[in-house]
Amino acid sequence: MRSLTRLDDWTVDDVAEVFALADAYRDGRGPTTDGSAVMFFPATSLRTRVTFERGAAAMGLQPIVFPDTTLDKPEALADVAGYLASWADVLVVRHHDLAVVEGLADAGVLPVVNAMTDENHPCEVLSDLYALRSSGADLGTLRFLFVGADGNISRAWQEAARVLRLDLVQCCPDGLATPGAVWTDDLATAIRTADVVLTDGPGRHAEALEAFRITAALLDTAPAGVRLAPCPPFVRGREVSDDAVAYPAFVGHAFKASLLPVQQAVMAHCTGLG
Numbered sequence: 365m366r367s368l369t370r371l372d373d374w375t376v377d378d379v380a381e382v383f384a385l386a387d388a389y390r391d392g393r394g395p396t397t398d399g400s401a402v403m404f405f406p407a408t409s410l411r412t413r414v415t416f417e418r419g420a421a422a423m424g425l426q427p428i429v430f431p432d433t434t435l436d437k438p439e440a441l442a443d444v445a446g447y448l449a450s451w452a453d454v455l456v457v458r459h460h461d462l463a464v465v466e467g468l469a470d471a472g473v474l475p476v477v478n479a480m481t482d483e484n485h486p487c488e489v490l491s492d493l494y495a496l497r498s499s500g501a502d503l504g505t506l507r508f509l510f511v512g513a514d515g516n517i518s519r520a521w522q523e524a525a526r527v528l529r530l531d532l533v534q535c536c537p538d539g540l541a542t543p544g545a546v547w548t549d550d551l552a553t554a555i556r557t558a559d560v561v562l563t564d565g566p567g568r569h570a571e572a573l574e575a576f577r578i579t580a581a582l583l584d585t586a587p588a589g590v591r592l593a594p595c596p597p598f599v600r601g602r603e604v605s606d607d608a609v610a611y612p613a614f615v616g617h618a619f620k621a622s623l624l625p626v627q628q629a630v631m632a633h634c635t636g637l638g
Contacts, residue, residue, distance in 0.1 A: 366634045367469040367476040371486045371523035385629035385638045395637045399453035401425040406432045412479050416456050419628040432459045441467035449473040454635050475634035484520040495622040508532040509558035513540035517564040517595045537572045555586050563594040563603040580607035591615050
């Protein structure tokens with residue numbers, strides 16, 4: 365039994381096993397079972413929830429979905445997990461507080477998958493990395509540029525970079541970088557060597573990040589074959605310009621198709637189904 369709360373807790377072998385399982389699910393030959401996946405999602409969840417629910421059902425895990433606020437009560441998380449272990453095979457939890465996800469996992473009775481917190485978003489980053497790998501890219505040779513402030517997406521990329529030894533640079537105004545990140549505030553220079561450009565919504569730093577908007581003119585200066593992968597939900601004219609979204613580098617909606625097989629693979633790996 366494994367849990368995925370932080371990518372820092374995983375190894376290169378864990379990631380490789382998930383990618384191999386994702387290949388199998390993508391090709392229609394992934395392992396199946398008969399059980400249930402209890403899930404906690406806020407009403408605003410869209411892509412992550414659709415792919416977890418659809419993915420679980422397709423692999424034989426009946427999705428039983430609750431609002432994330434179901435976990436916001438005095439009952440000890442160990443007791444919540446202990447009772448659910450009688451009926452569930454895995455917990456998929458999207459909750460603002462990583463401590464809630466970790467508390468359920470620490471009970472040690474059920475595998476727990478972090479479907480997003482305010483601290484990180486490991487499945488989202490694994491999906492992007494899998495999509496890049498599936499396109500034939502060698503992850504170890506790519507130069508990743510994350511343009512945006514500290515937040516759950518930035519921190520998830522930092523986690524992935526530590527596990528997989530990725531070449532990752534964060535670009536944002538001074539004082540807004542994720543602690544420990546390799547950082548620059550010179551976007552014009554940084555993008556000239558970037559193979560993959562990543563963004564996230566600016567949150568409360570919208571004004572400070574205006575000068576860091578990715579545009580077609582900036583992408584023109586990037587290496588040939590650069591990929592632009594803004595984390596959804598993105599807003600045209602905010603972190604990325606309209607012409608950047610229309611640019612050939614934009615990997616688009618098809619890139620996120622990897623969420624389905626990757627999240628199936630994560631559930632399979634955590635439950636030992638693989």
